[in-house]
């Protein structure tokens with residue numbers, strides 16, 4: 001498959017840590033507007049895959065292209081983020097001393113250079129965009145709370161809200177529902193589905209009912225490469241997948 | 249725009265700090281120059297210079313708090329910027345001596361004549377002009393900090409490693425300035441100043457004027473610092489202090505943010521040193537001693553890291569203590585300082601300014617907000 005017209009194109013990406021292959025010739029293609037769920041056992045390399053896309057880890061070999069022509073393996077984290085790739089970490093990381101509002105304001109798409117932020121004054125558009133995100137993430141009432149005092153689930157939503165505020169073309173979401181209650185999980189699935197369409201999304205998740213609720217194409221990773229790809233039903237029926245993952 | 253910037257930083261705390269400084273700027277001159285010497289309200293010139301010295305340290309502490317409290321950069325070498333600012337001022341004061349030196353050379357300072365130097369080294373050029381020295385007070389510490397920060401931050405040196413290399417920086421400068429052939433007076437440093445801007449440096453009015461200038465510099469720096477903290481840039485700084493990689497993944501080039509705060513802080517430290525030197529009458533390499541930088545860290549910790557006002561309070565209180573101890577029980581001072589640091593770390597993690605919040609949290613029937621003592625974690629991002 002050629003990289004043209006793809007949003008994200010990974011081909012033969014390998015990463016090893018002290019000889020241990022965390023990614024082993026991984027190939028994956030995402031089209032614009034697509035939402036994809038990635039599942040796989042612990043240590044399969046899901047987080048490492050996000051690390052190489054976002055510039056945190058440099059791959060040993062392989063190609064990573066964004067929008068068909070931008071080579072991500074040469075860019076630093078901030079530059080990659082500014083291309084339009086947003087990331088939510090496995091462990092929620094919001095800026096605890098700041099208010100919910102300030103967290104969103106920091107994430108909001110706006111000039112990122114120090115002299116611009118030194119003189120930044122919030123515009124009417126920015127304000128209404130933040131209001132909108134507060135609304136989507138159900139955090140309106142908590143806008144002036146310090147982010148550190150939010151519940152685990154609220155932090156996760158705030159972080160998703162921060163991703164939305166960045167208005168990225170591609171969102172990478174790592175285990176968003178780990179540690180959430182069933183109700184929160186359900187709301188998170190709704191939230192992500194409402195985001196999809198305008199943005200492309202890659203969600204890594206263990207929780208099968210959550211993946212089912214998303215209802216999107218699934219990629220199964222194991223030992224650093226793709227084991228199977230297709231609808232959840234199709235991959236669940238795949239014997240290899242059952243053996244390495246679902247069967248356990 | 250500038251006005252908006254300053255207004256942004258004007259919260260209640262800033263109001264209190266600036267009011268106190270304004271009162272000092274008026275009361276101290278009046279009490280020194282106009283209140284008769286036999287009145288209990290009279291201040292001696294000696295006391296004024298001592299207060300001026302404390303406020304120079306307060307400015308150094310403020311500068312340090314900007315990087316330590318808000319960016320998480322624990323500098324163990326900030327006294328280096330202070331000392332460089334001091335040397336720049338000292339060079340100006342040396343050149344003002346003119347032919348009144350012991351050797352009567354109209355151009356060369358005494359120590360150069362003593363070392364048989366025939367002409368002024370190029371880096372002393374221009375220091376006969378006050379404006380030039382004043383610019384150098386900002387530019388030299390700023391440029392050094394920029395160069396140092398550029399390499400350190402780009403290479404992603406953080407935490408303890410960064411602290412160690414800041415300490416190495418000041419130590420290297422200490423050794424360099426000790427050398428006679430550097431042209432900065434070797435271990436004697438620069439001293440025997442006569443006048444500043446044409447005024448006798450020993451005169452009461454000059455001393456009072458220097459004090460008022462120090463208060464003004466501290467007030468202006470406080471306003472700049474709190475304006476920066478209140479801006480979106482300041483919020484980015486606090487964010488990267490706690491979770492730098494998260495800020496990077498949001499598209500901020502965190503290195504340039506740290507570089508901005510670091511360079512600004514070094515310039516403030518330089519100004520502090522420049523105001524310190526005419527008030528104490530000497531600058532020598534001992535200002536570069538690693539212990540000076542560590543003391544500054546203790547002032548900030550005592551007052552309350554990440555509060556700006558706490559840095560000022562801590563610097564003044566600890567130095568008052570030091571003046572007392574070095575007079576009464578000189579051999580105990582270092583123990584007292586070390587003990588103080590341990591005590592503050594253990595019992596007052598947020599310093600004196602955090603004491604109120606800490607007590608409130610302990611009060612029965614009141615639930616502590618889990619965030620009132622959110623400590624900046626040293627995390628590297630998930």
Ligand SMILES: Nc1ncnc2c1ncn2[C@@H]1O[C@H](COP(=O)(O)OP(=O)(O)O)[C@@H](O)[C@H]1O
Pocket residue numbers: 017022040041042043044045046047048049
């Ligand atoms: N920085 C690192 N250094 C060494 N080993 C790592 C590092 N990051 C990940 N690994 C290893 O790579 C493998 C894949 O990890 P990860 O991508 O986090 O898996 P997943 O997110 O799928 O559970 C694991 O065995 C992990 O221990």
Ligand SMILES: [Mg+2]
Pocket residue numbers: 046047048090
């Ligand atoms: Mg993982």
